Amino acid sequence: MTEPLLRVEGLRTWFPIRAGVMRATVGHVQAVTDVGFEIGAGRTLALVGESGCGKTTVGRSILRLTPAQAGRVTFRGVDLLALTPAKLRPYRRELQIVFQDPMASLDPRMRVRDAVAEGMRSFGIGADEADRTARVARLFERVQLDPAQIWRYPHEFSGGQRQRICIARALAVEPKLIVCDEAVSALDVSIQAQILNLLADLQRELGLAYLFITHDLSVVRYLADEVAVMYLGRIVETGPTERIFADPRHPYTQGLLAAVPSIDVEKRGAAPPVEGDVPSPSDPPPGCSFHTRCPAVMDRCRTDSPAAYRAGDRTIRCFLADPG
Amino acid sequence: MSALLEIAGLTVRFPVGDLDVPVVDSVGLTIARGEVLALVGESGCGKSMTALSVMRLVPKPGRISAGSVKFEGRELLELPVAAMRHVRGAEIAMIFQEPMTSLNPVIRVGDQVVEAIRLHESVTRGAALDRCRELFARVGIPDPDARVRSYPHELSGGLKQRVMIAMALSTRPKLLIADEPTTALDVTIQAQILRVLRDLQREFGMAVLLITHDFGIVNELADRVAVMYAGRIIETAPRKTILTAARHPYTRGLLRSMPALAPRGQRLPEIAGVVPSPAAWPAGCRFSTRCDEVFERCLREVPGPTVMGEGHHACCHALSTQGARA
Numbered sequence: 001m002t003e004p005l006l007r008v009e010g011l012r013t014w015f016p017i018r019a020g021v022m023r024a025t026v027g028h029v030q031a032v033t034d035v036g037f038e039i040g041a042g043r044t045l046a047l048v049g050e051s052g053c054g055k056t057t058v059g060r061s062i063l064r065l066t067p068a069q070a071g072r073v074t075f076r077g078v079d080l081l082a083l084t085p086a087k088l089r090p091y092r093r094e095l096q097i098v099f100q101d102p103m104a105s106l107d108p109r110m111r112v113r114d115a116v117a118e119g120m121r122s123f124g125i126g127a128d129e130a131d132r133t134a135r136v137a138r139l140f141e142r143v144q145l146d147p148a149q150i151w152r153y154p155h156e157f158s159g160g161q162r163q164r165i166c167i168a169r170a171l172a173v174e175p176k177l178i179v180c181d182e183a184v185s186a187l188d189v190s191i192q193a194q195i196l197n198l199l200a201d202l203q204r205e206l207g208l209a210y211l212f213i214t215h216d217l218s219v220v221r222y223l224a225d226e227v228a229v230m231y232l233g234r235i236v237e238t239g240p241t242e243r244i245f246a247d248p249r250h251p252y253t254q255g256l257l258a259a260v261p262s263i264d265v266e267k268r269g270a271a272p273p274v275e276g277d278v279p280s281p282s283d284p285p286p287g288c289s290f291h292t293r294c295p296a297v298m299d300r301c302r303t304d305s306p307a308a309y310r311a312g313d314r315t316i317r318c319f320l321a322d323p324g
Numbered sequence: 325m326s327a328l329l330e331i332a333g334l335t336v337r338f339p340v341g342d343l344d345v346p347v348v349d350s351v352g353l354t355i356a357r358g359e360v361l362a363l364v365g366e367s368g369c370g371k372s373m374t375a376l377s378v379m380r381l382v383p384k385p386g387r388i389s390a391g392s393v394k395f396e397g398r399e400l401l402e403l404p405v406a407a408m409r410h411v412r413g414a415e416i417a418m419i420f421q422e423p424m425t426s427l428n429p430v431i432r433v434g435d436q437v438v439e440a441i442r443l444h445e446s447v448t449r450g451a452a453l454d455r456c457r458e459l460f461a462r463v464g465i466p467d468p469d470a471r472v473r474s475y476p477h478e479l480s481g482g483l484k485q486r487v488m489i490a491m492a493l494s495t496r497p498k499l500l501i502a503d504e505p506t507t508a509l510d511v512t513i514q515a516q517i518l519r520v521l522r523d524l525q526r527e528f529g530m531a532v533l534l535i536t537h538d539f540g541i542v543n544e545l546a547d548r549v550a551v552m553y554a555g556r557i558i559e560t561a562p563r564k565t566i567l568t569a570a571r572h573p574y575t576r577g578l579l580r581s582m583p584a585l586a587p588r589g590q591r592l593p594e595i596a597g598v599v600p601s602p603a604a605w606p607a608g609c610r611f612s613t614r615c616d617e618v619f620e621r622c623l624r625e626v627p628g629p630t631v632m633g634e635g636h637h638a639c640c641h642a643l644s645t646q647g648a649r650a
Binding site: 215 | 510544567585
């Protein structure tokens with residue numbers, strides 16, 4: 001079997017909770033625990049979950065924007081977490097990120113041409129400034145913006161156009177993988193469709209891989225090849241998108257899918273929602289972290305933590321899937 | 325049958341640069357007793373401003389420049405300030421997207437609900453607190469006796485929205501205005517809140533004006549739907565008709581562009597371009613800059629409503645030549 005573009009194993013990112021004058025560590029926010037998945041070149045993995053489940057921290061840990069305490073992030077055969085900052089630098093070019101709020105990720109006083117060209121200059125792409133300007137203009141065409149507008153400021157663009165600028169900035173350094181962290185979540189549905197089509201076109205033409213972090217299941221169903229569902233810092237189920245949506249195996253995945261309001265006029269009010277609230281990641285329940293809300297809870301779920309059981313091309317972290 | 329709420333010719337103007345822009349333009353709507361009407365559209369289409377007009381809470385420098393808002397036959401836009409204050413809360417209640425910004429962070433949530441009840445009714449504190457506990461239990465707040473003593477920051481987003489719903493319902497209003505009530509919530513919590521709203525709406529026989537951008541929520545709760553674009557209502561129809569047989573090119577485009585309906589791997593049908601800013605709204609039909617089927621007439625003349633079926637109107641020149649003029 002060929003090596004995937006990105007393989008994440010045993011990733012753990014906990015944040016210390018400090019208290020008192022000595023700032024002693026009194027506990028941890030267990031944002032990400034034992035997370036693992038793979039993304040092949042040119043493929044899309046969606047990391048799905050509700051707010052606070054740790055999906056954004058996974059994205060940031062992979063890019064080393066947030067330090068992880070344990071695990072391996074193997075990108076093209078190299079463990080990024082083990083590299084010195086100097087050795088890591090060339091890989092920063094190959095992994096890029098696009099955030100939810102394009103206004104917050106663009107400097108309001110920097111012309112968009114300079115925002116897009118900044119990464120190129122940093123990595124020595126382009127012969128000189130004139131060449132980089134020409135490259136920015138081509139990137140603008142690539143993301144369907146008017147190249148005559150490259151000297152404008154971010155506030156002169158609409159929300160959807162700003163997200164295109166952020167995508168152009170990510171593409172400027174010719175990455176292999178882009179982490180899209182809720183990249184279409186803030187957009188109106190008519191604009192969201194335009195950006196999703198653009199991302200699909202870019203993937204097909206440039207062979208990009210996406211780690212698509214989102215809470216929006218309809219977007220996941222539409223664009224992801226594989227899905228990893230997160231709950232309270234752990235991945236509870238992974239598998240090919242069609243299989244996950246047709247036959248969710250983990251009770252949380254089942255509840256999550258059933259909770260999405262359907263636009264099928266014959267399906268209304270049928271879904272029994274998952275009860276209760278998500279527990280705090282600083283004090284997760286013992287055993288299976290979902291047992292406090294699970295409709296299928298058994299005695300052992302309250303004390304033992306289930307492993308990620310393999311079932312064909314998917315994994316399920318639930319005793320119901322325990323073959324033994 | 326007389327309507328509970330009747331909005332006619334409502335126009336709200338905001339100064340934008342040198343212009344005085346009608347961000348809500350000649351909007352007409354009716355809601356019957358016990359009916360759930362969803363007002364749907366993308367950001368900036370004027371749906372929230374329409375709702376705020378009913379409460380006479382349009383933020384300055386905006387103002388209602390024309391129209392009528394009749395509630396049980398009374399003209400709200402001409403009501404004295406004191407009488408309007410009674411209507412707000414006692415007869416029409418409102419809940420918002422972000423419950424944290426609507427709750428006072430330094431007052432216990434029980435006391436806030438008690439205050440709302442006693443503002444409109446002369447009951448003792450103890451009686452109001454009892455009713456608050458009942459309401460908390462009714463909206464699904466676990467352990468209501470303890471929760472009345474909580475401060476807002478001690479509650480999750482879903483629990484805060486339940487407190488807001490309890491407060492809104494505490495005076496048994498005839499109309500609830502819910503402005504994106506679940507947009508800030510996670511999907512499992514959203515499902516819980518939608519169920520609470522649906523159950524209580526039926527139990528109380530309350531009418532609801534539901535503001536949303538999500539057709540899934542429309543399908544869950546609405547009886548009837550009005551779609552807004554650039555300050556105007558462009559199509560009105562019963563829930564099933566909008567979702568299965570919409571006629572206006574904007575409504576159809578909006579539904580087609582939803583990823584929930586698209587087959588995997590195929591391109592999403594886009595609506596070209598962007599919603600124009602209010603200062604740049606075109607003359608004639610405001611959707612003409614993005615529509616696939618533009619006639620010369622669309623650029624000059626504002627399309628009026630054409631009857632497409634039972635309770636179904638659409639404002640489009642392409643349809644008016646086929647259907648009967650309303």
